[in-house]
Each structure stands twice: as C-alpha cells, then as structure tokens.
Amino acid sequence: MTKVTMTINGKEVSGDVEGRTLLSSFLREDLRMTGTHIGCDTSQCGACTVHVNGKAVKSCTMFAAEAEGAQVSTIEGQANADGSLNVIQQAFQDHHGLQCGFCTPGMVMTTAALLKINPKPSEQEVREHLEGNICRCTGYHNIVKAILAASGQDVSTIAAE
Amino acid sequence: MPKDGGIGAATTRREDVRFLTGTGKYTDDIQTHAECAAVFARSTVAHGIIKSIDTSAAADMPGVLAIFTGEDFVEVGGNPAGWLINSRDGEPMKEPKRPVLAHGKVRHVGDAYAAVIAETVQQARDAAEMIEADIEELPAITNMKDALAGDNFVHDEIGTNQCFDWGWIEDNRAATDEAIKNAHHVTTLELVNNRLVPNAMEPRSSIGSYHPGTGDYTLHTTSQNPHLTRLLISAFVMGIPENKLTVIAPDVGGGFGSKIYHYGEEALVLAAAKKLGRTVKWTADRSEAFLTDAHGRDHLTKIELALDKDGNFLAFRTETHANVGAYLSNFATATPTFLHGTLMAGNYTVPLVYVNVKAVFTNTAPVDAYRGAGRPEATYSLERVIDMAAREIGRDPTDLRRQNFIKPDQYPYASAAGLEYDSGNYDALMDKMEEVSDKAGFAARRAESEAKGMLRGFGVNAYIEACGIAPSNLVGILGSRVGLYDAATVRVNATGNLSVMVGAHSHGQGHETVFPQVVAEMLGIDPQSIDIVHGDTSKIPFGMGTYGSRSLAVCGSAVVRATEKIINKAKKIAAHMLEAAEADIDFTDGEFSVAGTDKKVSFGEVALKAYIPHNFPLEDIEPGLEETAFYDPANFTYPSGAYCCEVEIDPETGKVRVDRMTAVDDFGNVINPMVVTGQVHGGLGQGIGQALLENTTYDENGQLLSASYMDYAMPRADDVPYYIVDHSQGNACTHNPLGVKGCGEAGAIGSPPTVVNAVIDAIQSGGINVTHIDMPVSPHRVWAAMNNAK
Numbered sequence: 043m044t045k046v047t048m049t050i051n052g053k054e055v056s057g058d059v060e061g062r063t064l065l066s067s068f069l070r071e072d073l074r075m076t077g078t079h080i081g082c083d084t085s086q087c088g089a090c091t092v093h094v095n096g097k098a099v100k101s102c103t104m105f106a107a108e109a110e111g112a113q114v115s116t117i118e119g120q121a122n123a124d125g126s127l128n129v130i131q132q133a134f135q136d137h138h139g140l141q142c143g144f145c146t147p148g149m150v151m152t153t154a155a156l157l158k159i160n161p162k163p164s165e166q167e168v169r170e171h172l173e174g175n176i177c178r179c180t181g182y183h184n185i186v187k188a189i190l191a192a193s194g195q196d197v198s199t200i201a202a203e
Numbered sequence: 204m205p206k207d208g209g210i211g212a213a214t215t216r217r218e219d220v221r222f223l224t225g226t227g228k229y230t231d232d233i234q235t236h237a238e239c240a241a242v243f244a245r246s247t248v249a250h251g252i253i254k255s256i257d258t259s260a261a262a263d264m265p266g267v268l269a270i271f272t273g274e275d276f277v278e279v280g281g282n283p284a285g286w287l288i289n290s291r292d293g294e295p296m297k298e299p300k301r302p303v304l305a306h307g308k309v310r311h312v313g314d315a316y317a318a319v320i321a322e323t324v325q326q327a328r329d330a331a332e333m334i335e336a337d338i339e340e341l342p343a344i345t346n347m348k349d350a351l352a353g354d355n356f357v358h359d360e361i362g363t364n365q366c367f368d369w370g371w372i373e374d375n376r377a378a379t380d381e382a383i384k385n386a387h388h389v390t391t392l393e394l395v396n397n398r399l400v401p402n403a404m405e406p407r408s409s410i411g412s413y414h415p416g417t418g419d420y421t422l423h424t425t426s427q428n429p430h431l432t433r434l435l436i437s438a439f440v441m442g443i444p445e446n447k448l449t450v451i452a453p454d455v456g457g458g459f460g461s462k463i464y465h466y467g468e469e470a471l472v473l474a475a476a477k478k479l480g481r482t483v484k485w486t487a488d489r490s491e492a493f494l495t496d497a498h499g500r501d502h503l504t505k506i507e508l509a510l511d512k513d514g515n516f517l518a519f520r521t522e523t524h525a526n527v528g529a530y531l532s533n534f535a536t537a538t539p540t541f542l543h544g545t546l547m548a549g550n551y552t553v554p555l556v557y558v559n560v561k562a563v564f565t566n567t568a569p570v571d572a573y574r575g576a577g578r579p580e581a582t583y584s585l586e587r588v589i590d591m592a593a594r595e596i597g598r599d600p601t602d603l604r605r606q607n608f609i610k611p612d613q614y615p616y617a618s619a620a621g622l623e624y625d626s627g628n629y630d631a632l633m634d635k636m637e638e639v640s641d642k643a644g645f646a647a648r649r650a651e652s653e654a655k656g657m658l659r660g661f662g663v664n665a666y667i668e669a670c671g672i673a674p675s676n677l678v679g680i681l682g683s684r685v686g687l688y689d690a691a692t693v694r695v696n697a698t699g700n701l702s703v704m705v706g707a708h709s710h711g712q713g714h715e716t717v718f719p720q721v722v723a724e725m726l727g728i729d730p731q732s733i734d735i736v737h738g739d740t741s742k743i744p745f746g747m748g749t750y751g752s753r754s755l756a757v758c759g760s761a762v763v764r765a766t767e768k769i770i771n772k773a774k775k776i777a778a779h780m781l782e783a784a785e786a787d788i789d790f791t792d793g794e795f796s797v798a799g800t801d802k803k804v805s806f807g808e809v810a811l812k813a814y815i816p817h818n819f820p821l822e823d824i825e826p827g828l829e830e831t832a833f834y835d836p837a838n839f840t841y842p843s844g845a846y847c848c849e850v851e852i853d854p855e856t857g858k859v860r861v862d863r864m865t866a867v868d869d870f871g872n873v874i875n876p877m878v879v880t881g882q883v884h885g886g887l888g889q890g891i892g893q894a895l896l897e898n899t900t901y902d903e904n905g906q907l908l909s910a911s912y913m914d915y916a917m918p919r920a921d922d923v924p925y926y927i928v929d930h931s932q933g934n935a936c937t938h939n940p941l942g943v944k945g946c947g948e949a950g951a952i953g954s955p956p957t958v959v960n961a962v963i964d965a966i967q968s969g970g971i972n973v974t975h976i977d978m979p980v981s982p983h984r985v986w987a988a989m990n991n992a993k
Binding site: 131145179 | 224
C-alpha cells in the first residue's frame with residue numbers, strides 16, 4: 043500500500059492504495075465519490091473523465107498514485123458555490139442533453155475542458171472533441187446543442203425542441 | 204389548468220439535476236460497510252463439456268469467502284422463457300433449462316461456471332483466475348443453417364438446434380404461395396439483420412443482501428422491470444416467497460431491452476448473501492457486458508413481394524432464421540414471432556402475408572429484444588424489398604408506397620398479418636416529411652455533391668409498429684405467460700402534495716417529469732408538488748416495467764385511472780365540506796365548487812380534510828385519499844412514421860456519411876415534446892449505428908471478435924448529423940385515455956432501411972448497378988460492392 047495525497051475539488055484528501063489502484067477506483071471506492079462513472083474497460087467511453095491539473099483525463103487510464111500532489115476536479119465540484127447548476131450543467135438541462143445520465147458526468151467534464159481551450163467551438167469541433175465520450179441515449183444531437191449553447195452561441199436555429 | 208407544465212409543455216427534466224451534479228445513485232454507487240464482491244469465472248470456449256472444476260487453489264487465496272459452481276444450483280429452478288411458441292405442426296417450442304451457473308456443459312464464450320465471493324473485487328478477481336476448470340472443447344455451432352443440418356447440439360437433451368418452426372398466418376400459406384406464383388412481378392431479396400449489442404452505458408450490476416432475523420432478501424439491480432425480476436426469481440429460479448424479496452432498481456443507466464431480463468448473476472448474489480450473511484455486489488465490466496448481455500436482431504431473411512401490373516402489392520412472403528443464442532432469454536421467443544411476424548403487412552393494404560420463422564440455438568450469447576424488438580427486423584425487410592421492387596419496375600419509391608398505403612378512412616384496419624390498426628394517416632406523414640426535409644432541394648444538393656466527386660442518395664421509408672405492450676387477452680392467446688397491464692397508486696398527502704407510485708421504470712425516459720405533467724393537468728395543481736416513485740417493489744403496487752414503448756400508453760393510463768378515482772373521492776369529500784350534493788360539485792382548475800353558487804374549496808383543503816376527518820360521514824366516506832388502478836390496454840398502439848435520409852458516399856473509399864436525417868412520426872398525443880424529440884434522436888442514433896457501424900461478430904470457433912469498444916463500432920458524435928424531427932401529424936390513439944402511442948423505439952425502427960435505401964440510391968446514381976448491401980454498410984462493403992458491379 044502506498045499513501046497518496048491530492049486535492050480534489052479544492053479539498054485535500056489522502057488514502058492508502060495498492061499500486062494497481064486506478065484513479066477512477068480511488069475516487070469511487072475509497073473516497074465514495076460515485077459521480078465519476080465506469081462505462082468500459084478500454085478507456086473508450088469517457089464516462090470517467092475528470093480534470094487532473096486542469097486537463098481532461100480518463101480517470102481509468104491513470105493510477106491513483108500517479109495523481110500524487112495533483113489538483114483533481116470531478117463532477118461533484120462543478121456546480122456553482124450556491125449549489126446551482128453551472129453554465130454547462132444548466133445548458134445540458136435546458137437542451138435535454140442527457141437521458142439516463144450515466145455518460146453525463148464525463149460529458150460535462152469534457153465540455154468544460156473544451157470550452158477552456160476553445161470558447162466558441164463550431165459544431166464540427168464539438169463533435170470531434172466528443173470522440174472519446176460515448177452516449178447511447180441521445181444520438182448526440184442535444185449534447186452538441188447544449189455545448190454550443192453553453193459557449194454562448196445561438197442555437198435557436200438548430201432543429202427541434 | 205396547472206400553474207405551468209401540464210400536458211403538452213416542453214418542461215425540462217427534474218431528474219437532470221442529480222445526474223448533472225454526480226449525485227445520481229446507480230446500483231454500483233451503492234456501498235455498504237458489510238459489502239463483499241462477486242466475480243464470475245466464465246468460459247473461454249464456446250462449447251464444451253465440464254469435466255471437472257477444481258476450486259481448491261482459489262479457495263486458499265486471500266480474502267476469499269465462498270466459491271459457487273453449477274453443482275450448488277442443481278436443485279433450484281431455471282430461468283424461464285416468457286412466451287410459449289408452437290411450431291407449425293402444433294409442437295410446443297423446445298425449452299432447454301437455463302441454470303444460474305453452467306452445469307454439465309458450457310454453451311457460449313462468457314457462460315459462467317463458477318463465482319468467487321471475496322472481501323474485495325480485486326481479491327475475487329485474483330481468485331477466480333486460480334479456478335482450474337477442465338473443459339473438453341466441442342465444435343462450436345455459430346452458423347444457423349449449419350446448426351439445423353448437423354448432429355452437434357447446443358442442448359443434447361433436446362436433440363435439435365431448432366427451437367421452433369413458426370408460421371404466421373398458417374392459414375394464409377397456400378394462398379400466399381399461389382399469389383406469388385401467379386403474380387405479374389415478384390421481387391426477391393435475401394438480407395441480414397445484423398446482430399447488435401444494446402450497450403447501455405451502465406454495465407449490469409446486482410447487490411444481494413439477506414436479513415437472517417426476518418428471512419428477508421433485498422436485490423438492488425440494473426433492471427427495467429423490478430417486479431418481473433422479483434416474479435421470476437420467486438416463482439421460477441429460487442423459490443423465495445415474493446413477500447420475502449424486495450427488488451430495487453435505482454437509477455439505471457440505460458437499458459434498450461438488455462435490462463428487461465432476469466440474469467443468473469442476480470440469483471447468485473442473493474444465494475451468496477444468504478450463505479454468508481453479507482451484502483454481495485457484482486458489477487460487470489464492459490467485456491462481460493458484451494459476452495453476456497442479451498444481444499439483439501440477428502435474423503437471416505428471404506423476403507418476396509408480389510405485385511400486379513399496376514404496382515399493387517399482392518403478397519409478402521418471408522422465411523427467417525432467427526438466432527436465439529445458447530439459452531432462451533425471457534422474451535427471446537416473442538421477438539422474432541409476435542413482435543415481428545404480426546408487423547409484416549406494414550402500412551399497406553396488401554391482402555396476403557405469410558411469415559415463417561425458424562428459431563435456432565447456437566453457441567453464442569442469448570439474443571432477445573433490443574430497442575424495437577422485431578419491428579425493426581420487419582420494417583427493414585419490408586422497406587428494403589419495396590424499394591428494390593420500385594427500382595425493378597421503374598417506379599418512384601415514394602409513389603409506390605403511397606399507392607399501397609392504408610388510407611385514413613379505412614380505420615380501424617384489419618391488417619393481413621392479424622393486427623387491427625386503430626388510426627393513422629401515412630400520406631400526411633409523407634407530405635410532412637417531404638416538406639421538413641426539403642426534398643425539393645435534393646436535386647441541387649446532389650449536384651453539389653457530384654461537383655465534389657461524391658455520390659448523393661435519397662432514401663425513404665414508411666413504418667408502422669405495435670407498442671404499448673400489450674393487451675393481456677391478446678398476448679395470452681399468442682403465447683405470453685404473463686399479463687402486460689401496468690399499475691399506479693396516487694397518494695395525496697395531507698398537506699396536498701402527491702406521491703405517485705408507478706410500475707414503469709425510468710432509465711432515461713423522463714418519467715419523473717412527464718408523469719407529473721399528466722396528474723397536474725388532471726388535478727389543476729403545480730406539477731412540482733407531485734413526485735414519482737418507481738423501481739422499488741416494496742413501495743409500488745405492481746408493474747410490468749418499461750419496454751416496448753409502453754410506459755406512458757399503459758402505465759400512464761393506469762395513472763390516469765387512479766387520478767380519476769382520486770377526483771371522484773375528493774368530490775365526495777368536497778360535497779361534505781360544502782354541504783352540497785355530490786352531483787352538484789364541479790371540479791375545475793384545482794377547485795371544487797357548487798354549481799350555481801360561489802361556494803368552493805381548493806384541492807389542498809380537500810386533501811387536508813381527508814386526513815383530518817372530523818365530522819366525516821364515515822358510513823359514506825373513508826378517511827384518506829389514495830387510489831390504485833391497474834390498466835390493461837384494449838389493443839396495441841400503432842405509431843407510424845415517414846423517414847428520409849440523404850447520404851453522401853465517397854466513391855474512392857466507400858465511406859458513407861449521413862448528411863440529413865428526417866423523422867416524421869405519428870405518436871398520437873404528445874405530453875412533453877422535448878422528451879419525445881429526445882427519444883427519437885436516441886433511436887435515430889442507434890439506427891444509424893446499426894446501418895453503418897455496428898456488428899457483432901463471432902468467428903467459427905464461437906469467439907466474440909467484437910467484445911470491446913475497440914472492436915465494436917459505437918456511433919460517436921461525429922458519425923451522426925443533426926436530426927430533423929417532427930411529430931405534428933399525430934392521430935390520437937383511440938383506445939387509451941391519453942391518446943398516446945409510444946415513441947421510445949420509433950427512431951431505431953425507421954432509420955436503418957432509410958439509410959440503406961439512400962446508399963443504394965446514391966450508388967445507382969453513379970450508374971453502378973448495386974441492388975443491396977447488408978448492414979453495417981461499412982466503407983469496405985460499399986467499396987467492394989461498387990467495384991464488383993463495375
């Protein structure tokens with residue numbers, strides 16, 4: 043067992059982990075932060091996306107020990123300080139960008155990373171940026187729309203309610 | 204009227220808040236202090252005899268608490284099939300036993316033969332690898348036609364790989380044969396409806412617990428229908444009395460059919476919980492999901508369409524081989540028969556239909572209902588052969604369909620495949636589709652594509668489906684072993700807010716938002732004062748769950764019936780409060796008033812009075828305000844639609860891009876258009892996935908080659924376009940109180956043939972005579988077909 047210490051959503055946490063413990067497992071099982079989801083075992087689905095030192099990372103692709111000293115952000119830390127939904131979360135609700143909700147934490151975290159580097163992405167840039175996040179429910183239409191809306195772009199001309 | 208957000212409002216979903224903030228509670232998110240973990244040892248060969256299983260080394264591994272093998276479940280029952288199908292000769296279908304853990308033989312890669320329970324999942328996994336199973340490998344049966352010819356059987360005790368040989372409608376067989384023999388023109392098409400994996404993003408998970416003091420079991424599980432799971436475990440698999448078993452399906456991360464069924468892992472965690480007195484959790488990884496979730500589709504079909512010289516349809520005849528995999532999953536026998544054969548008249552006035560389905564056991568994962576369940580297979584066969592016929596006889600595909608459509612004045616319409624359609628207007632759907640898709644602009648878009656060296660095609664499709672599953676009387680005649688009603692309890696609390704317990708289960712469909720819209724509309728109150736309770740057998744009266752686009756049409760109707768009972772009782776209470784005759788009480792906008800006076804009480808005041816029954820006439824009115832209704836539909840509902848799509852093909856690579864996809868659907872009345880549109884979007888995404896990307900491939904040894912997201916091509920955001928969706932042409936269902944038809948599966952039913960029809964149109968526009976390509980229409984297949992035809 044190795045002791046790891048990191049800052050998650052602004053709060054320092056530590057725990058004893060096996061060398062093989064993935065960051066995703068550390069979050070879910072040791073810290074019981076179950077907002078980060080596991081949807082596959084090949085780092086394809088993106089449901090486990092978190093931010094490590096400001097960059098989007100699939101938390102199943104790194105060991106907990108590799109996050110020693112890191113700043114980690116997860117879905118649990120995304121809402122505004124007063125508990126209300128942040129701009130991205132609100133856009134997903136407003137535009138029905140989620141159904142079963144399982145991929146949603148990863149989608150929100152991936153979107154946050156995208157808008158940081160590309161504040162006004164085009165539709166095609168959004169679609170390409172979502173390559174690593176699979177959603178089975180929405181057919182992506184409303185996810186793309188929500189992300190464009192979260193970036194402040196007019197989505198009123200995009201088809202459907 | 205409700206203050207806001209009643210029937211017809213595009214209300215945003217209240218359930219979203221917990222999903223967006225990471226506070227949803229899916230099965231694997233539930234953690235208890237006494238929890239231990241189950242991991243399964245699964246067969247790596249497709250077919251083999253279990254000679255011995257040595258668990259001694261595994262038992263000595265750190266943290267191991269117990270190991271189970273098939274021997275431990277020999278005495279318990281098997282997981283049954285829910286529908287009894289009889290073959291054409293009257294013989295009942297073959298029903299091999301489906302044990303909790305494989306015993307005697309393993310029958311597909313992933314078939315579990317042992318389970319390890321350990322303190323942690325890592326310890327259980329390490330120990331499972333130490334189990335020594337001596338399995339004598341047998342030749343794998345993977346090809347359906349070979350399976351019927353050989354003497355190598357998946358289940359030796361039944362002595363055949365044919366589950367049944369079903370004819371529908373058998374009395375039409377001779378007349379159909381005769382019509383085809385004598386027809387002016389017959390179009391014949393052999394096609395594959397490719398095998399798919401549903402791939403709900405949340406893998407299956409189950410947690411069993413047992414209370415030794417009371418003998419009560421609790422199962423948390425990823426289920427679309429917790430009551431059905433309880434019934435199957437209680438009555439068939441384990442014999443736990445229903446009153447001693449609570450099944451809870453908390454937040455569930457998608458289902459698409461795969462979580463309808465009871466699986467052996469659910470029984471295992473309950474048995475282990477009892478043995479150990481511990482809470483036992485199992486969660487599938489994605490590879491296990493690919494290997495063991497019920498798959499979908501997998502039909503081989505030959506379809507013939509007979510036409511007269513004017514293009515009138517005379518008969519459809521099909522022969523289908525339907526793969527049911529190694530064991531019968533709960534709905535596996537209904538999907539290729541009564542959810543498929545009964546739809547083989549489509550939207551058309553064709554007088555004769557004959558369907559033959561041979562269901563075949565193979566050494567592959569069980570196959571069962573996946574989004575659409577039989578109707579996508581029927582629609583694909585029909586709409587492909589109609590398109591091909593139009594091209595063969597030189598007719599416009601849309602015009603040929605329109606000529607043969609059932610007309611609006613013909614309802615109720617008895618189809619040649621045995622269903623009575625209640626309502627529809629297929630020409631109006633086509634008109635709307637042509638308008639919103641800008642069909643008129645297609646020629647210009649094709650010219651633009653051609654200028655870039657690309658081929659552009661336009662594909663069209665009309666579909667009808669049967670959902671709102673289903674009238675118990677009818678499905679009983681058709682072989683169902685269950686009734687398919689649903690139930691709801693409306694509880695008005697003393698302070699005027701409501702808890703509505705529903706048998707339907709929401710795993711993405713938005714019930715927590717939509718059902719309150721219905722109740723709020725009826726009671727004239729704020730929908731935010733109404734909460735839905737679902738997914739817990741200890742809290743809700745009963746329910747048959749969510750599948751077959753049934754939740755609103757069936758369970759929603761139960762909610763309406765229960766709410767009507769609430770209004771009736773509340774009127775009695777109001778009459779007492781207002782000292783008036785019950786017959787004189789009006790109920791409007793949430794207020795009870797005495798006709799012709801200004802005397803009135805609000806709904807909230809009546810609710811409070813129901814629980815503080817001072818001066819109640821107890822001989823006439825019981826205290827309390829809570830009502831339950833069971834609703835059994837009179838008929839299926841019949842959503843229909845007209846879809847079109849435009850694809851662009853790069854002739855150099857064969858790559859197909861769906862550029863425009865339009866879905867115009869008749870869902871009857873719509874409660875929440877935002878949610879309905881979202882359901883269609885999701886279906887379209889899955890349908891485009893089937894048409895272009897997804898394929899489940901077993902090699903000749905029965906190894907699943909497509910068992911991860913590296914190998915199975917899930918649609919991603921840049922594989923699909925924005926969709927054009929319209930449901931303005933609804934014709935209300937005539938036989939349920941909401942007039943709703945169901946929207947959950949339409950997109951997945953209507954889109955695959957639309958895409959393939961467009962691909963063929965594009966290729967033929969280049970002067971290349973390709974008449975059919977099987978799904979998925981991959982770049983390789985398109986490129987090869989085009990080059991072979993040159």
